Amino acid sequence: MQISLHINGSLRDVYVDPRTTLIDALRDHLGLTGTKKGCDHGQCGACTVLVDGRRINACLTLACMAQDSEVTTIEGLGTSDALSPLQTQFLNDDGFQCGFCTPGQICSATAMLGEMAAGWPSHASDSLSGPFLLSHAEIAERMSGNLCRCAAYSNIIEAIQNAAHAEGSSGDAP
Amino acid sequence: MTRHLKVDAPDNESRVDQMAQGVLGMPINRIEGHHKVTGSATYAADAGAEGMAYGVLVQAAIPAGRVAEIGDVPGVLAVIHDPRMLRRAAQGMATEGPPAGPQQIDFMGQAVALVVAETLEGAQAAAHALRVRYEAYQVPVDPDAVDPELPEDKQSSSGDLDAAMRKAAFTVDNVWHTPSHAAAAMEPHAAVAQWAGDCVTIRAGLQMLGSSREQIADALGIDEGQVRLLAPYVGGGFGSKLGINAESVAAAIASKQLGRPVKVVMSRPQVFDLAHRRSETTQRVRLSCDTNGVLSGIGHEALVSNLPEAEFSEPVTQATPFTYQAAHRQIVHKVARIHRSCAGSVRAPGEAVGVTVFECALDELADAAGIDPVELRLRNIPETEPGTGRPFSSHKLAEALRDGAQRFGWADRLTPRARIEGEWYVGMGVAAAVRVNSLIESRAKVTLTPQGRATVETDMTDIGTGTYTILGQIAAETLGLDIGYVDVRLGDTDFPRASGSGGSFGAASSGTSVYLACVEIRDQIAARMGCAEADLTLQDSTARCGNIVRRLGDIVTSPLAGNGHLEPGKTEDSVRQATWGSHWAEVAVNRWTGETRVRRMLGVFACGRVLNHKTARSQCLGGMTFGIGMALTEAMEHDPRDGHIVTRDLAEYHIPCHADVPPMEVHFLTERDAYVGPLQAKGLGELGICGAGAAVLNAIHNACGVRVRSLPATPDKIIAGLDP
Ligand code: FES
Numbered sequence: 001m002q003i004s005l006h007i008n009g010s011l012r013d014v015y016v017d018p019r020t021t022l023i024d025a026l027r028d029h030l031g032l033t034g035t036k037k038g039c040d041h042g043q044c045g046a047c048t049v050l051v052d053g054r055r056i057n058a059c060l061t062l063a064c065m066a067q068d069s070e071v072t073t074i075e076g077l078g079t080s081d082a083l084s085p086l087q088t089q090f091l092n093d094d095g096f097q098c099g100f101c102t103p104g105q106i107c108s109a110t111a112m113l114g115e116m117a118a119g120w121p122s123h124a125s126d127s128l129s130g131p132f133l134l135s136h137a138e139i140a141e142r143m144s145g146n147l148c149r150c151a152a153y154s155n156i157i158e159a160i161q162n163a164a165h166a167e168g169s170s171g172d173a174p
Numbered sequence: 175m176t177r178h179l180k181v182d183a184p185d186n187e188s189r190v191d192q193m194a195q196g197v198l199g200m201p202i203n204r205i206e207g208h209h210k211v212t213g214s215a216t217y218a219a220d221a222g223a224e225g226m227a228y229g230v231l232v233q234a235a236i237p238a239g240r241v242a243e244i245g246d247v248p249g250v251l252a253v254i255h256d257p258r259m260l261r262r263a264a265q266g267m268a269t270e271g272p273p274a275g276p277q278q279i280d281f282m283g284q285a286v287a288l289v290v291a292e293t294l295e296g297a298q299a300a301a302h303a304l305r306v307r308y309e310a311y312q313v314p315v316d317p318d319a320v321d322p323e324l325p326e327d328k329q330s331s332s333g334d335l336d337a338a339m340r341k342a343a344f345t346v347d348n349v350w351h352t353p354s355h356a357a358a359a360m361e362p363h364a365a366v367a368q369w370a371g372d373c374v375t376i377r378a379g380l381q382m383l384g385s386s387r388e389q390i391a392d393a394l395g396i397d398e399g400q401v402r403l404l405a406p407y408v409g410g411g412f413g414s415k416l417g418i419n420a421e422s423v424a425a426a427i428a429s430k431q432l433g434r435p436v437k438v439v440m441s442r443p444q445v446f447d448l449a450h451r452r453s454e455t456t457q458r459v460r461l462s463c464d465t466n467g468v469l470s471g472i473g474h475e476a477l478v479s480n481l482p483e484a485e486f487s488e489p490v491t492q493a494t495p496f497t498y499q500a501a502h503r504q505i506v507h508k509v510a511r512i513h514r515s516c517a518g519s520v521r522a523p524g525e526a527v528g529v530t531v532f533e534c535a536l537d538e539l540a541d542a543a544g545i546d547p548v549e550l551r552l553r554n555i556p557e558t559e560p561g562t563g564r565p566f567s568s569h570k571l572a573e574a575l576r577d578g579a580q581r582f583g584w585a586d587r588l589t590p591r592a593r594i595e596g597e598w599y600v601g602m603g604v605a606a607a608v609r610v611n612s613l614i615e616s617r618a619k620v621t622l623t624p625q626g627r628a629t630v631e632t633d634m635t636d637i638g639t640g641t642y643t644i645l646g647q648i649a650a651e652t653l654g655l656d657i658g659y660v661d662v663r664l665g666d667t668d669f670p671r672a673s674g675s676g677g678s679f680g681a682a683s684s685g686t687s688v689y690l691a692c693v694e695i696r697d698q699i700a701a702r703m704g705c706a707e708a709d710l711t712l713q714d715s716t717a718r719c720g721n722i723v724r725r726l727g728d729i730v731t732s733p734l735a736g737n738g739h740l741e742p743g744k745t746e747d748s749v750r751q752a753t754w755g756s757h758w759a760e761v762a763v764n765r766w767t768g769e770t771r772v773r774r775m776l777g778v779f780a781c782g783r784v785l786n787h788k789t790a791r792s793q794c795l796g797g798m799t800f801g802i803g804m805a806l807t808e809a810m811e812h813d814p815r816d817g818h819i820v821t822r823d824l825a826e827y828h829i830p831c832h833a834d835v836p837p838m839e840v841h842f843l844t845e846r847d848a849y850v851g852p853l854q855a856k857g858l859g860e861l862g863i864c865g866a867g868a869a870v871l872n873a874i875h876n877a878c879g880v881r882v883r884s885l886p887a888t889p890d891k892i893i894a895g896l897d898p
């Protein structure tokens with residue numbers, strides 16, 4: 001089937017099998033291989049992309065379902081010459097090793113900071129209404145959908161805290 | 175043009191310390207990092223190609239037998255069931271292909287066919303629809319249900335352990351069980367194969383390209399020269415990509431048959447089935463000591479499993495003979511031949527589970543003897559290697575224990591259930607870290623251009639280990655260049671053959687070959703400067719010799735090339751080489767639910783020269799986190815009827831997630847180990863896991879008084895030990 005996807009600010013037409021998931025459309029049909037497939041089952045978060053600003057698992061979404069949305073992938077967040085604040089901090093704080101889970105971690109963290117700013121509580125929050133601290137526990141809870149076998153976890157959390165502070169986002173690290 | 179070094183003697187010169195650039199060891203950012211944070215790093219499955227076809231592996235639904243018939247399925251390009259297809263993955267460093275011929279089935283989940291279609295969706299649907307008829311055999315799948323082999327060279331004993339146990343003031347004699355473990359690298363195994371005439375290029379996720387190339391050539395029945403492997407980025411390995419696996423050979427066969435590029439990516443459950451598992455182990459540890467806690471006896475018996483005729487067996491007791499001293503000793507190694515999936519190397523084969531269990535046993539002995547666990551260990555550290563009398567290249571266990579105790583606040587540790595916070599029992603645990611160390615033959619080429627840029631080329635891989643960066647740092651340091659002027663090119667068999675990534679030998683081995691290549695270039699520069707290489711200072715693209723100072727660009731008018739070739743030598747045997755450390759954990763155990771939360775963790779490590787403090791620390795964090803998983807959550811459960819892996823995805827096999835991992839601290843002891851050559855650097859990719867789980871398990875005991883000897887320590891097992 002012919003579908004049109006708004007990706008990283010441009011409209012792309014692509015012909016796919018109706019069973020094609022968003023991640024496979026991105027990777028195999030649109031050449032956007034920055035999004036990784038770690039499990040294809042919604043279990044690892046490596047395929048996290050933003051759909052209308054919200055983080056989703058691209059492996060659990062059919063490509064045709066994303067037609068009326070704006071999809072942002074890691075390629076849309078920054079480039080080597082113009083890294084996003086999170087990308088910069090992941091680099092500085094060594095928030096990765098093999099790098100395979102990294103695009104998913106960064107997309108996830110991008111949306112997660114937005115969720116905190118929007119006042120969404122988590123299991124680790126002290127209150128339902130915020131404000132929320134950018135504490136280790138709060139971030140770890142909110143990022144737990146993104147697995148990292150290299151286990152850059154504590155570096156990732158520092159990177160997120162540092163990026164959020166650099167951005168002057170609400171909340172404080174403990 | 176080639177600088178060759180066989181490490182036959184210690185190198186106390188510390189030439190690297192005399193270099194002037196000051197970049198080696200520094201915690202600089204990964205030089206390839208921007209590719210990883212922007213998604214432009216190209217892993218195996220990221221390769222695109224005109225006319226790509228997609229292959230999906232089909233797996234055996236019986237534990238053993240023969241394929242009687244493969245059905246037809248419409249709408250596919252090919253169903254491939256070829257005698258060259260692999261029945262299991264190659265073991266690391268094997269020089270031949272592993273057993274082939276998918277006609278025969280050795281374990282449930284083995285690859286039996288490849289379905290290839292125009293689209294991934296088409297191939298997946300066809301692979302599901304494909305009917306395979308089997309002729310099944312009855313085979314054993316339970317390691318406890320067979321008579322194990324006792325390989326002669328793997329048993330050893332001295333003195334009389336039974337007598338020592340009878341006479342001792344305090345003893346421990348218990349049995350531990352560790353389940354099968356998965357490497358579970360986040361990148362599933364993948365290969366993209368494409369032929370040009372009789373030569374095949376395969377992009378794959380592989381840790382060691384040189385030996386993998388030999389394996390591929392052997393498996394396909396072609397010459398090594400006809401095979402090129404590319405693995406510039408590898409999404410984690412942890413042993414699971416040491417040797418070739420079903421996907422790469424199947425992709426190559428399909429690509430040849432169809433005359434077009436073929437991509438085969440394993441599904442996550444396939445990775446669990448087809449990548450080597452770490453064998454489950456049953457370990458009996460016997461310890462005896464006098465009233466002062468001085469050990470008189472050490473016994474360590476291990477039962478592991480693997481497929482019939484598979485050479486590898488988990489070397490559980492590898493570090494036991496040399497870590498501690500005792501007059502009476504017994505090592506027993508048993509292998510059960512059963513039809514579970516193939517067992518092989520998973521991060522720190524041997525010590526990962528062997529040291530972990532042994533360090534739990536020592537904790538029990540400390541408890542029995544009423545001696546502080548740190549103190550007990552300190553009282554039993556040998557001067558020379560027990561049994562052989564060889565000197566240690568270094569033995570830093572005592573220092574790591576003392577340093578860690580201080581940093582962690584060990585003095586505040588209380589007795590079990592003495593520290594209660596709300597509904598949580600809180601406790602601390604300690605364990606030693608130890609891992610054997612080795613070098614593997616490695617080659618590299620370095621070129622210095624008139625523009626003042628250096629290029630490092632070797633078929634070494636960076637599997638998250640930081641190889642790009644540390645090899646760049648070594649070249650920058652030795653040639654006096656800003657790191658920004660060094661390009662590192664890895665993961666291509668067209669480059670000189672390196673050690674590959676495995677067994678913690680990658681950094682020291684490939685790093686030394688790069689160092690040697692750079693020294694070769696230094697020689698050429700020194701000749702142009704009219705001085706001896708030893709008198710040459712290279713810094714910030716400038717060469718200095720006495721009072722002669724010249725820009726590198728003025729001396730290097732045409733590219734200078736140097737090759738480095740490292741071989742392990744006599745120091746392999748003349749000394750016992752190992753890396754050392756100590757693990758510390760504080761945990762909270764919920765008194766009602768039995769849930770364990772790790773609150774903080776510290777690792778203190780001694781691994782020779784640290785080549786980059788940032789990436790080295792990350793390696794250790796990764797190992798320690800594997801330890802959390804081993805202690806608390808990770809278990810491959812095998813179906814008792816057919817041996818198949820029940821927990822074969824990331825929702826069932828629980829690797830630690832963000833919320834499982836507390837803030838962690840890593841400290842490196844300053845050390846130079848001269849017995850490993852001019853870099854004086856040892857491995858550290860595996861040290862972090864060796865014993866880490868024991869620190870957690872020992873902390874659980876210190877928190878709530880429960881000993882869990884069947885890993886992992888899930889809430890049900892802890893609750894069973896808590897009084898109502
Ligand atoms: S690939 Fe989508 S969650 Fe793992």
Ligand code: FES
Pocket residue numbers: 095096097098099100101102147148149150151152360409410638
């Ligand atoms: S960096 Fe390797 S899995 Fe996260």
